Amino acid sequence: MISTHNSGKTAFSDSYGRKIEYVRLSVTDKCNLRCFYCMPEGFRGFEPTSNYLSFEEIERVMTAFAALGVHRVRLTGGEPLVRKGLPDLVQKLSKIPRIDDISMSTNALLLASKATVLKQAGISRLNVSLDSLKPDRFRQITRGGDLDRVIDGLEAAKMAGFSPIKINMLVMKGINDDEVVDVTEFCLERGFTLRFIETMPIGPSGRQVVDHYVDLEKVKDKLASHYKMIPGVMPGGGPASYMQIVGTDMCVGFITPLSRHFCSSCNRVRLAADGKIHLCLGNQHTFALRSLLRSGISDTALEETVRKALLLKPRKHDFVNQPDEIERTMSATGG
């Protein structure tokens, strides 16, 4: 079913009446880090590069999505900045009619030299993953990451005019949960939005982190003992619920896929680098587009195929009942 959403564009409703307006676009499954909760140590199971959709193929698929009402795209990975020529893809995406919001999730290691060109190409908003402000701890969590490079990347993003810049911190018991106030202060000082995220049991690495799971209600309580907070609002249409720190502009978001899931309002699907549509992060439902794209499918048939794929989107994730089901790593779908 197609209906009109509030910006006057059409948006496709899935089998459960949810309007699908957002695609998380993974441009590579490779990464220059190995965060222990995301990718197994020594992981070698990457997709051959010849299986990656080309920029032209991505443009075709995103045009089909846009015709069905998608207007927001987030580039992710793996690490999106390791894909060569990324600004060219951003330029292509920004010319697709109806796409009005292009953002990116990155570990920021390569951001310092690329921030300006990415902004010029059409990326407006950035999310940066940052789980610790302690250099040694950061190196351990990411298996080798250099915190200074991330901070340099963030500064460059600010200079390039990105706004808002959101910091994503995965909160893990016994690993970094003692830093939630420090990271809040860091973001307050620099004008970043902060979002705390609950760990998800996705893939072998995600399951390793189950013992470190923290219900974010505890983080909210901890912050409430440091700051006066009131309910806040942030643009973006994502799943975070926000609190504003009184007397500041700063909003702190809480993303709680496990403790309070948001499946009934889920507005997104994922397109992986190999051309598979993933209908739900916490389920196996996929639809492969690559061979169709390479067999000369017409634009009209492609749009109809994508429409049918969207109808496969399940009602909710199954993290709690079937935590062993998801074998793919988080880096394959981009979070």
Ligand code: SAM
């Ligand atoms: N490399 C980029 C980055 O780190 O921002 C983009 C891809 S990364 C897979 C996207 C997000 O997924 C990151 O914020 C990361 O913290 C999150 N993530 C990875 N594994 C996770 C897990 N097991 N549970 C919850 N979030 C996870």
Ligand code: SF4
């Ligand atoms: Fe790479 Fe992002 Fe996964 Fe870390 S979370 S290993 S930076 S894809």
